[in-house]
Amino acid sequence: MKIKLQAxxxxxxxxxxxxxxxxxxxxxxxxxxxxxxxIGNKAQLYQKQSKxxxxxxxxxxxxxxxxxxxxxxxxxxPIINSMATERTLITIxxxxxxxxxxxxxxxxxxxxxxxxxxxxxxxxGQQGGCHGATIGGSIDLKRNRSGFLNSGWDTSINSGFxxxxxxxxxxxALNYAESSFYxxxxxxxxxxxxxxxxxxxxxxxxxFKKFNVSGTSGFSFDKNKLVEASVxxxxxxxVGYPALPMDVSLAEALITSLKFEFVPKAEKITSELTLxxxxxxxxYNTVTHRMDDxxxxxxxxxxxxxxxxxxxxYYSKIKGVFKNHHFLADLNSFxxxxxxxxxxxxxxxxxxxxxxxxWPDVRTLYNALFLEDNxxxxxxxxxxxxTSIAHHFNKVSSQLGLxxxxxxxPNMKGTKSSILKSITANYxxxxxxxxxxxxxxxxxxxxxxxxxxxxxxxxSFDRYDYIGNPELKxxxxxxxxxxxxxxxxxxxxxxxSSYFHISDYIVGKPDATLIPMTIxxxxxxxxxxxxxxxIFNTDLNVDYQLNTEIKWSGQLVYSYGKDHENKNLPFISPxxxxxxxxxxxNKFSYEIAVxxxxxxxQYSPFYGEDRTPDYAILNFASSYSFRWDKxxxxxxxxxxxxxxTYYSTFSDWNNIPRKGRNFFLNVSFGF
Amino acid sequence: MKFQLKNILxxxxxxxxxxxxxxxxxxxxxxNELDGLTKFKEITNTSHTIELYTHAGALEQGYNEISLxxxxxxxxxxxxxxxxxxxxxxxxxxMTHSCPKSEVEKxxxxxxxxxxxxxxxxxxxxxxxxxxxxxxxxxxxAYTATSVIDVPASVKQRVTTFTGSDNVKYILAFAEPHHPxxxxxxxxxxxxxxxSMMSFPIVDNFKVKxxxxxxxxxxxxxxxxxDLTQSTSDKLYHGKFSLTMTGLWKIxxxxxxxxxxxxxxxxxxxxxxASSIYFEIEF
Ligand SMILES: [Cu+2]
Numbered sequence: 001m002k003i004k005l006q007a008x009x010x011x012x013x014x015x016x017x018x019x020x021x022x023x024x025x026x027x028x029x030x031x032x033x034x035x036x037x038x039i040g041n042k043a044q045l046y047q048k049q050s051k052x053x054x055x056x057x058x059x060x061x062x063x064x065x066x067x068x069x070x071x072x073x074x075x076x077x078p079i080i081n082s083m084a085t086e087r088t089l090i091t092i093x094x095x096x097x098x099x100x101x102x103x104x105x106x107x108x109x110x111x112x113x114x115x116x117x118x119x120x121x122x123x124x125g126q127q128g129g130c131h132g133a134t135i136g137g138s139i140d141l142k143r144n145r146s147g148f149l150n151s152g153w154d155t156s157i158n159s160g161f162x163x164x165x166x167x168x169x170x171x172x173a174l175n176y177a178e179s180s181f182y183x184x185x186x187x188x189x190x191x192x193x194x195x196x197x198x199x200x201x202x203x204x205x206x207x208f209k210k211f212n213v214s215g216t217s218g219f220s221f222d223k224n225k226l227v228e229a230s231v232x233x234x235x236x237x238x239v240g241y242p243a244l245p246m247d248v249s250l251a252e253a254l255i256t257s258l259k260f261e262f263v264p265k266a267e268k269i270t271s272e273l274t275l276x277x278x279x280x281x282x283x284y285n286t287v288t289h290r291m292d293d294x295x296x297x298x299x300x301x302x303x304x305x306x307x308x309x310x311x312x313x314y315y316s317k318i319k320g321v322f323k324n325h326h327f328l329a330d331l332n333s334f335x336x337x338x339x340x341x342x343x344x345x346x347x348x349x350x351x352x353x354x355x356x357x358x359w360p361d362v363r364t365l366y367n368a369l370f371l372e373d374n375x376x377x378x379x380x381x382x383x384x385x386x387t388s389i390a391h392h393f394n395k396v397s398s399q400l401g402l403x404x405x406x407x408x409x410p411n412m413k414g415t416k417s418s419i420l421k422s423i424t425a426n427y428x429x430x431x432x433x434x435x436x437x438x439x440x441x442x443x444x445x446x447x448x449x450x451x452x453x454x455x456x457x458x459x460s461f462d463r464y465d466y467i468g469n470p471e472l473k474x475x476x477x478x479x480x481x482x483x484x485x486x487x488x489x490x491x492x493x494x495x496x497s498s499y500f501h502i503s504d505y506i507v508g509k510p511d512a513t514l515i516p517m518t519i520x521x522x523x524x525x526x527x528x529x530x531x532x533x534x535i536f537n538t539d540l541n542v543d544y545q546l547n548t549e550i551k552w553s554g555q556l557v558y559s560y561g562k563d564h565e566n567k568n569l570p571f572i573s574p575x576x577x578x579x580x581x582x583x584x585x586n587k588f589s590y591e592i593a594v595x596x597x598x599x600x601x602q603y604s605p606f607y608g609e610d611r612t613p614d615y616a617i618l619n620f621a622s623s624y625s626f627r628w629d630k631x632x633x634x635x636x637x638x639x640x641x642x643x644x645t646y647y648s649t650f651s652d653w654n655n656i657p658r659k660g661r662n663f664f665l666n667v668s669f670g671f
Numbered sequence: 672m673k674f675q676l677k678n679i680l681x682x683x684x685x686x687x688x689x690x691x692x693x694x695x696x697x698x699x700x701x702x703n704e705l706d707g708l709t710k711f712k713e714i715t716n717t718s719h720t721i722e723l724y725t726h727a728g729a730l731e732q733g734y735n736e737i738s739l740x741x742x743x744x745x746x747x748x749x750x751x752x753x754x755x756x757x758x759x760x761x762x763x764x765x766m767t768h769s770c771p772k773s774e775v776e777k778x779x780x781x782x783x784x785x786x787x788x789x790x791x792x793x794x795x796x797x798x799x800x801x802x803x804x805x806x807x808x809x810x811x812x813a814y815t816a817t818s819v820i821d822v823p824a825s826v827k828q829r830v831t832t833f834t835g836s837d838n839v840k841y842i843l844a845f846a847e848p849h850h851p852x853x854x855x856x857x858x859x860x861x862x863x864x865x866x867s868m869m870s871f872p873i874v875d876n877f878k879v880k881x882x883x884x885x886x887x888x889x890x891x892x893x894x895x896x897x898d899l900t901q902s903t904s905d906k907l908y909h910g911k912f913s914l915t916m917t918g919l920w921k922i923x924x925x926x927x928x929x930x931x932x933x934x935x936x937x938x939x940x941x942x943x944x945a946s947s948i949y950f951e952i953e954f
Contacts (some may be wrong), residue, residue, distance in 0.1 A: 301888055346887035346918065352953050354888060356853060403854030407895055407913040410855060456915065517915060519889035644783035 011078045051621055051636055053160040053169045053666045056109050056117070056141075063122050064496075064557045065137065067573055071243040071653040073165060074208040074236070075110035075251070079535045079651070080499055081124055081135030082559045082572050086225050086329075086448040087475070087507070091131045094281060094315055095257055096334045096366075100289035100307035101248075102358050102450060102457045105241060109141070111234045111253035111287065113212040115158070115171055115186040118144045124498050126424040127192050128439035130370050131315070133420045133445045135477045135502060136164055136535075143218050146177035146184050156670030158188070162661035164640075165195035165206070173670075183217040184529030190476060194240070197657030198646030205240030205247055205295070218519070226261040243653035244460050246305070249292035257283035273322045280316040289340075300519040301347070307340035307359065324377075330370040338449045339398070340363045342456075343584055358457055360401020362449045365393040368420075380431040390420040390444040396470075404455055405470065408526075412470050416452070420444045420474060426481075429624035433487040435494075441479045447472040451506050451527045458518040459508075461570075461653055462525070462608030465516040466508050469527040476503045490545050497538035505533040505563065507607075531564040551582045560602070568605045570607035571651055574600040574614075587625045591638075594618055600650045612655070628669075637665040673711060683950070702707040704782045710739055714805060714818040718744055721805055721816055724784075726849065727853040730822050732794040732863055733829030738778065743812060749783035759789050759820075763799045771842055771863035790844040790861060790871075792832045795826035827845035827951035833923070835934030840865040843879070845950040846907060851920075852954075855913045860899055862908055862926070866876050873906045880925040882946070884938050887919060889946050922950040939942045 051058075057076040060066045068076035069084060080088045090108040091097070099106040121140045126136030146154070160169035171188035190210045196202050211234070218228040221608030232255040239248040259281040264274075291305040313334030320327055330558035340359035346352075368390035375383045394416045396402045402414050426439035447469070450457055454468035479502045505555050508525030516524050539557040546552060555578045561569035596616030603609040619639030644661040652658065686860040709728030714721040741750040745774045761768050771790040778784040801943040804817040824938055830844045847859035848889045860879055879899035899910030914920055923946035925936030936946040 257920045342916075344888060344916075344918070350886065351887055351919045352917055354885070356916035401851050403852060404915065407855045407893070407915060410895075514894050515892040517888070517891045519891075 001591055009258060044087055051638060051664055051666055052634070052668060053114065053158060054172075055118075056112060056114055056450065059114065060109065060120060060139065064541060065124055065537070066139070067121050067571075067651050069104075069571060069651045069653060070656070070658075072077065072208075072239075072241040072656065073103065073203075073542050073659075074210070074239050074241075075106055077104055077107045078109060078139060079571060080137040080139065081424075082535050082561050082569070083411060083500075084141075085362045086451060087135040087445065089128055089132045089134035089138035090141070091138065092232075092255060093143050093257065094131050094140060094317075094332075095255065095283045095285065096132060096311055096313050096336070097287065098309045098311055098336050098338060098449075099286050100287040100309040100338070100340065101250065101251075102305070102307060102340045102454065103244065103246075103291070103460075104243070105239075105248055105291070106251050106287065106289050109139075109493035110236070110251065110340070111255065112141060112209075112232060112309065113171075113188045113214070113234070115173060115188045115233055116141075116144060116212065116214045118142050122235075124496075125424050125439075125481060125500070126443040126477075127386065127426065127439070129386070129422045129424075130328075130372070132334075132366065132368065133186070133388075133390055133392070133422065133443065135443060135445050135500065143214075143216055144184060144186070145218065145228070146175050146182040148179050148182060148218070148220055149177045150179045151175075151177045152365065154670065156668060158666070158668045160664065160666040162192075162662055162664045164193040164659050169666075172607070177381060180220045181218070183215065185213070185215045187213045191244065192348070195659050198641065198644045200644075201646065203242045203656060205242045205267060207231040208236060208239040210236040210239075224263040228258070228259040228261070229257070230259070231256045236338070243656040245296065245458075246291045246293045247295060247301070247304070247401070248290065250288060250290040253285060253287045255283075255285040257281055273320065275318065275320040277319045280314065282314040284310075284312050286310045291338075293460050298663075302345045304343040304345075305340065305358070307338070309338045311336045321365060324375055326374040326376070328370075328372040328374075330372075331368070332370070333367045334364075335366075336364045338364070339396075351591040357398055357457060358455050359403035359449055360396045360404060361398035361453065362453045363395045363397055364449070365391075367391045367396075381427070381429045384426045384428070386422075386424045386426075387418075388422045390422075391417065392420055393417045394446070394449075394452060400433075401453075401455070405453060405468070408467055409470055416470055418446055418474055420446060435486070436484045437482065438481075439481045441481075442477070443479075444476050445525070446474055447506055454527070456517045458521060459525075459608075462508075462606075463520070463522045464510065464525040465518050465521050465523070467514075467524060467526050472506060472527060472529060473504045475506055475529070477501065478503075491543060493540070495538065495540045497536070500535045501532060502535065503532045504529040507563075523601070533563045535569065535570055536560040538628070549583055551584075552580070553582065554579045567606060568602045568604040568609075570604045570609055572602055572604075573650055574598045574602065574612070577609060589624075590620070590622045592618070592620050595647055596661045597626060609650075610655070612648060612650045612652075614644060617647065618642045631669050631671040633667070633669045637664065639663050700725070701810070704778065704784045711817065712820060714816045715744070716774065716814065716816040718814060719750070719807075719816065720744055723803075723820075730820060731792050731829075732822060732825045734788060734790050734846045735784065736788050738784050739775070739805070740783045740785065741809075750809055751781075751783055753785070753807045753809045755785055755805065757787065757789070757806070758804040759791070759795065759801055760804065761791075761801050766868070768868040769871065771861060771873075782787065788841060788861075789906065790848070790863065792830050792842050792844070793824045795822050795876075820909050825917075827953050828948055831950070833935050833946045833948055835926065835928075837928065837934055838936075841870065841874070841935070843924060843926065843948065845922075845952075846920075851914055853914055853916055855895060855911055855934050858899065858910050858912050858922075860908045860910075862901075875906070875924070876901060876929045877908075878927040878931065879910070880927065880936070880938075881910060881912050882923040883914060883920050883952075884923060884945070885916075885918060885919055886941060887942070888929060890939070892939070914954075917954055919951065919953045921945060922952060924948045924950065 067079045070076045097108045119142045126135040156173045158171040168191045173186040175184045194206045214232040220226045234253045236251040286311040289307045293299045315332035317330040338359045339361045344354040346571045370388040372386040396414045397564040408414040422443040423439035428437035452468050457466040482495035509528040514524035537559045542554045544552045557576045559573045561572040575598040578595040583590045597615040600612040619640045623636040625634045640662040648655045648657045674837045708724040711729050712723040720742045773787040775787040778786050801822045806815045832842050842863040844861040848856050848918050862874045866872050883893050893913040893915045897911035899908040926934045936948045
C-alpha cells in the first residue's frame with residue numbers, strides 16, 4: 001500500500017482544497033532500469049496546479065494521511081496518520097535532516113521550497129521505514145532534476161501575489177541538460193506581512209520572509225554511472241509565530257549531498273539474479289535556528305534561544321531481481337548533533353545571565369540495515385516483506401548539560417543505546433481495476449532528543465515545562481492496514497485504513513511536586529510512557545468524471561486516537577471532508593471546492609485541547625496557459641475562503657484563526 | 672548476515688572514535704602544599720612571620736577557610752611542630768566580640784601548613800575593624816602575634832545572624848560549594864550559636880531546610896534538593912541543592928531545632944516569596 005503523492009508532478013489542474021492524486025505504486029513488476037535514468041521529470045512549475053506557488057505545506061495537506069499543526073502562517077508541522085514529528089520520518093531524497101528548534105518551529109519541510117521538489121512520497125506506517133525508524137509513516141521529498149534529456153537551456157520565472165498577508169513571491173529556475181550532464185538551479189523568495197483571519201481580524205506576528213536557492217548537477221559516464229551533487233540553502237528571517245510566545249529571527253539550513261548511482265551493465269549475474277541499481281549517497285546538513293522575543297510587547301523576561309542541528313549521513317541502496325523476487329537492501333547511517341540553549345536576561349543588568357542547555361549537545365548515531373522483498377505471485381497479486389534492524393546510540397556530550405539532567409536523574413549515564421527492529425508483510429491484489437491489499441507490521445522507535453534529554457522545554461499549548469527522560473523505553477507499534485479500490489474509465493475510488501497499537505507510548509505526565517521554570521507555566525511534565533495508545537485512520541477518495549470537461553473529486557477522512565485509559569489523544573482530526581468540481585476546456589481550467597471539518601468532539605483537555613467548532617470554507621481557482629512568441633505562460637488566479645469565514649482547525653496551535661478571504665495571482669513563464 | 676556484522680563493527684568503530692575521547696584530568700599528587708592558595712597577609716613579631724593564605728587571596732564576610740604557616744625569622748625555616756590557636760576580634764564602637772571559629776590543625780603531618788576556618792558574621796566599616804591574634808607554642812615556648820585584618824563585606828549574602836524563636840542568637844554560614852554548577856551540588860553550612868561575646872560553638876543535631884529560588888525569574892525553584900543535616904565527622908551541616916541554570920539564586924533557609932520546631936525562616940509560597948534567612952549565590 002505504498003502511496004505516492006504526486007501533487008508536484010501532475011499536469012493536473014487541481015486546486016487548494018483538492019486531495020492529492022494518490023496512486024498505488026506499480027508494485028507488481030518494478031521497472032528494471034537498463035541505464036542510468038534519473039527518476040522524475042522536471043515539470044514546469046506552472047504545470048503543477050493553478051496555485052502553483054502554494055507552499056509545500058499546502059501541497060502536503062491534500063493527502064488524506066497528512067495533517068498540519070499550524071503555529072502561524074509559516075512552517076507547519078506535518079502529522080502523518082495523526083502522529084507528529086517524533087513518530088514520523090521526513091526525508092529529503094532519503095537524507096535525514098533534523099530541525100534545530102526545541103519548540104518544533106522548524107519542521108524539515110520548512111527548509112525546502114516547492115521549486116526544489118518534484119514530488120513527495122507519503123508512506124504509511126512501517127513501510128516507510130526505509131530511511132529510518134518510524135511509527136506513523138514517512139514523507140520523502142524528492143528533488144527536482146532535469147535528467148539527461150538533451151533539452152538544452154530552460155529558463156522560467158515565477159511570480160505571485162496574495163492579497164491576504166500581502167505575500168509577494170518571486171522565483172527563477174535555470175536549467176541546462178544534455179545527454180551526459182545537467183545542472184538545475186532555482187531560486188525563490190517570499191515576503192509576507194501579517195495575515196488577516198475572517199472578519200478582517202489581523203493576526204499579529206504572522207509575517208515571514210523566506211529565501212531559498214538550490215542547485216543540482218549530474219554527470220554520467222560510461223552510460224551507466226552517475227554522479228550527482230545537490231545543495232539547498234534556505235534562510236527565513238523575521239518569522240512570526242502568533243500561536244507561540246516567541247518568534248524567529250533566523251531559521252537557516254544548508255543541505256548538501258553527493259550521490260553515486262550505478263546500473264550494472266551485465267544485467268544478469270547468474271541466470272536468475274539481476275542487480276538493477278546501486279545508489280550511494282553521502283550527505284551533510286546544518287540547521288541554525290534563533291528564536292526572538294524582542295518584538296513582543298510584553299515579555300516577563302527576555303530570552304535568547306538558539307539551536308543548532310548538524311547531521312552527517314550516508315545510505316547505500318541496492319536493488320535487484322531474483323526469479324520473481326524484487327529485492328532491495330539499504331544500509332544507512334547518520335550522526336547528528338543537536339544543541340539548544342537558553343539565555344535569560346534579568347531586568348537588573350548587573351546580575352549574571354541565566355544560562356542553560358535545553359538540548360545538552362546530544363549526539364545520535366544511527367546505523368540500520370533495511371531489506372525488502374517484493375514477490376510477484378502472479379500477474380495480479382504480490383506479497384511484500386520488509387524488515388530492518390537498527391542501532392540507535394545517544395550521548396550527552398555537554399558536561400554542563402549532563403549534570404543538569406542529573407538533577408532529575410542522579411544515576412543517569414551520558415550514553416544510551418538501543419536496537420530498533422521493524423518487520424512488515426503486505427499482500428496486494430489488482431485485477432481489472434479492482435484492487436485491495438492487507439498488511440501487518442511491527443516497528444520501534446527511540447525517544448527523540450526532546451523526549452530523552454530535553455530540559456525545561458516550555459510547551460505553550462498545555463503551558464507546561466517538559467523535562468526529558470533518559471530512562472524511557474523504545475516505543476513499539478503493531479499495525480494493521482488495508483485498502484480497497486476500484487477504478488474504471490469514469491471513476492476511481494479508494495478507501496484505505498490503518499490501525500496502530502502503540503506500546504510504551506511517550507507523553508508528558510505532570511509532576512505536581514516540581515516547580516515550573518517558565519513564568520506563567522502551569523507546572524512540569526516529565527516525559528513518560530503510557531501502557532499503550534491506539535490510533536485509527538481511514539480515508540476515502542473518489543474521483544468521478546462527469547463528462548469530458550467536468551470532474552468531481554471528494555475526500556472523507558476519519559481519525560480516532562485513545563490512550564490505554566480510553567482518554568483522547570491530542571491532535572486527532574475530527575471528520576474532515578472536501579468536495580470539488582473541476583472544469584477544463586482547452587487551456588482554461590476552473591475549480592470550485594468546499595473544504596471542511598466536523599465539530600471536534602474527541603478533544604483532549606489533558607493535553608491542552610478544547611472543542612473546535614465545525615467549519616467549511618469555499619475556494620475558487622482558475623488557470624490559463626498560453627504561448628506567446630516562444631515563451632510559455634501560465635496565469636493562475638483565485639479566491640480562497642471566499643465567504644471570509646472566521647475559523648480555526650483542530651490542529652491550530654492555541655486556536656489561532658486561519659486565513660480569511662485571500663485573492664491570489666500566480667504568473668509563470670518559461671522560455 | 673555479513674552486512675549486519677559489518678554494520679555492528681562500524682557502529683563500534685565509529686562509537687569509539689567519536690565518543691571515547693573523555694578527558695582524564697588526573698591530578699597528579701603535588702608536592703607544592705601552597706597549590707591553589709594565595710597569601711593575603713603576613714603577621715610579624717620579633718621571632719616569627721606568620722603567613723596567612725586563602726584560595727581567593729583575601730578574606731570576606733562569611734565563612735573563610737584559612738591556611739597559615741610560621742616562618743622562623745632567624746633561620747628562614749618553616750615551623751612544623753607548632754601548636755596554634757587563634758582569636759579573631761571585632762572592635763566596634765561600643766564593644767568587642769569574637770566570631771565562630773574552628774581549631775587550627777596541621778594540614779599534613781609532614782608539611783608546614785596549618786588550617787582552620789573563621790566565620791566573620793559582619794564586615795568591617797570605616798570605624799569598626801577585625802583583628803586576628805595568633806597564639807602558638809613551639810617546643811614549650813609560647814609566642815603571640817596580632818594584626819588588623821581586612822574583612823570587607825561580601826557581594827552576595829553568605830552569612831546570616833538572627834535570633835531564633837527560642838531567643839538564642841544563631842549564625843548560619845555558607846561554606847561550600849566554592850564553585851556552584853548547573854547541577855545537583857553538595858552544600859555545606861555551619862550552624863553556630865552565640866553563647867557569649869567570645870563563644871560561638873557549633874550547634875548539634877539541628878536541621879536546615881533549603882529552597883533555592885530565582886527572584887529575577889518569577890521566583891522559580893529547583894527540584895530534588897536535600898535538606899541539611901549535621902555530619903558526625905566535620906560537625907558541619909551537609910545537604911544537596913540543585914541549580915537548573917546560571918544566574919543569581921536565593922537559597923532560602925529555615926532552621927529547625929532537634930524537635931523539628933522552626934526557629935527561624937519561612938516556607939516559600941505565592942504570598943511569601945522569600946524567607947527571612949537566606950544565602951545568595953551568583954555564578
Ligand atoms: Cu524555535
